[in-house]
Amino acid sequence: MAKVELRRVTKTFTGGVTAVDGLDLTIEEGEFFALLGPSGCGKTTLLRMIAGLESPTTGTIWIDGTDVTHISPGNRDVAMVFQDYALYPHMTVADNISYPLKVRKVAKEERHQKAAEVGASLQLQELLDRRPGQLSGGQQQRVAVARAVAYEPRLFLFDEPLSNLDARLRLEARTFLKRLQKELGVTALYVTHDQSEALALADRIAVMKDGRIMQLDTPAAIYNRPTSLFVASFIGSVPMNLLSATVDGDLGVGSWRLPVPAEVRGVVSDGQEVVVGIRPEHARLVDGAGDARVTGAVSVVELLGNEYLVTVEDGGRQFQAVSDAAPDIGDRRQATFAADRALLYRASDGALIAAESPAAERRPSTA
C-alpha cells in the first residue's frame, strides 16, 4: 500500500531518444493506475524506472515519502509481472511462486507452505508440481501473478501482463486481476497499449504520448471527454467520428449541418476551423428526417453483438453510428445524436474547446 510520486522525471537513452520527458505524477495509495499509450510512448520505461531497472536521467521517484531514485530494485519492495511472465522453466510452479522467499532466505518448508497458500487462492493448487512449460498461457499468467503476490510487495507493477493471452482469456484474466487487486488493496501500476483494458481495470488512467502525459483522469472522464484529438482517437473500441468542420452559425461538414454544442456556443466564432468528435455509440440511425443530422449511403454494416455498427458515406465523408436493425447496403439513411454529446476540437492544435477556461492554456500541442 504505497503512494508513488514522480517529480520532473526525464529519461534520455544513449543515442538521444527521450523516452520520458519531465513527467510529474502521483499515484495514490491502493489505487489501480493505468499507463496507456501507443508503443514507444515511454510507458514501459516509466514503469521500469519505478521498479529500479532503469534510472532516470533527471528527476526523483518517491515511494511512501522516501526518495528511492538511487535505491536498488530489491530494496524498493515492489513486485513486477512481465509481459512474457519470466517464469523459470527449470523450476516447478511452487518453486517459481516461492522464489522471492528463497531470495530472502526463508526456510524451504515455510516457502512451500506459502506457495501452496498463494497457489490455492489463485486456483493453482493442482498445478504446483508442474513446470511452466506444461501450463497454458492463462495458467502461466496466474503463476506470474502468484509469484508477485507471494512477495507481499507494497506496489504491483504490471507490464502488459495480458497481451500474450488470446482475446477470451484476456477478459477473464482482466476481471480476475481487478478483483485480486481490490482484495489485496495493494497499489498497482499497470502498463498497457490496449485502451479497453485500461478503461476496464483502472481507477485512473494516464494517457501518454512521446514521453508526456496527454490526459490524466478517471476512465469515464477520459472516455466521455477526451481533452485532445490524440486521446479522442486513441480511446474507444470503435474509433470516434472525427469530422473537419467550419463554424458558420452551425457546423458545416460538407452538406451536413451539425449543431454547435450548447456549452461552447459563446466560445467559437464564425469561420473557425474545428474538428467535431462524436462516438458512434452516441449516434443512432433514425427513420424519417425529423431530427436527422447526418445523411448518407450505407457502405458497411458490422455486427457488434447486440447492435450493428453502420457506416454511412456522403461525398467522401464517413460517419459511423449504431442501429438495432441492419440496413441494406446502398440505402440512403439518416443518423442523429444528442447535441451535447458532440465535442469540438480546434483544428490548429487538436485541443478540446471547452466552455470556461480557454483551451489553449490546458493542452500542449499534439501536432
Add this chain to the structure above:
Amino acid sequence: MDGTHSRPVPTAPWPLRRIVSRTGFYVLVTLLGAFFAVPMLWLLFAPFDVQPTLAAEVPHWTLDNFRRVLENPFALASLRNSVFLAVQTMVLIVAAAALCSYALSRVRFPGRDMLLYVLLLFSAVVSGTAAMVPLFQLVNKMRLIDTYMGVVLVLSGGLLPAAIFILKDFMDTLPSSYEESAIVFGASPVQVLRDVVVPVVRPGLAVIAVWALVNVWGDFLMPFILLRSPDLQPGSVVMFNFYTEGGQANLKLISAFSFLYSIPVVAMYLFVNLRYGFRFYGGIKA
C-alpha cells in the same frame, strides 16, 4: 526400362537418366563410407589380433595385447594423466566461459562483436603450431614447464574464445526479463547467476564441457612440448613412445592402447546423446 528395379513407383516409371544418376550417387556414398570405416574397423580388430598389421583384417583372437598394455609402466598412468588434464582444463574453460559470455551477452559496449571475432581468429593461432616457440618461451619464463598448470593454461587460452562464442549465443537466448524479475525480487548478481542463468543455459554448459574434454583428450602438441617427465605425460603423448626393440612401431601396444584411449570419448558421446539427445544448439548465427 521400368523392369530394372522392383520398387513400387507411384506415378510414372523412372527415366533412365535418373536411375543412372541415383546409382552413381549410391556407389560414391558407399565408397566414401568405406574409406572412413576402414580405420574404425582397424581400431576394432587390430587390438585383438595375435600379430596386428596396418591392414584391417579379421583377427586371430587374443587378449594378450591388453596384457602388454597393463604391464607397460606408463600406459595406465598416462590415461589417468589424460583424465586429470582434460578435467582441469574443462572446469577452467566452463567457469571462465560462463562468466565471460554472460558479461558479453548483457553488457553492450562499442566493438563487442569485433572483439569476439578477433579473439576467435587468434585462438586458432594461439594453441597451434604457429605459436609454438613463443608459447614455449612464455611458459618457460613463467617457470611452468613440466607442470600441468602450464598445459592447462595454454590449452584453455586456445579453446576459450570459441567456448565464449558458442556460449554467448546461449546467453543471448535467455530473456532479460528472467534476470530482471529476480533482481526486482532482490536477488544479488550471484543469486541471479546461480538460480536463473546457469540452470537455464545448462545444455550450453554441457556442450562446452564435452567439447573441451574431447579437445584436450586428443591434443598431442602442447603436452608433448610443455611436459618433460614421462610420468606426467598424457595418453596422447605416451602412445608416441611405443616402439619395439628394433625401432619399429609396436602395433600390439599401440592398437590395444588406442582402443582403451578411445573408450572414454565414445562413452561420453553415448552419455551426452542419451542425456541431451545431441541437439545442436547455438554457435551458428542466423
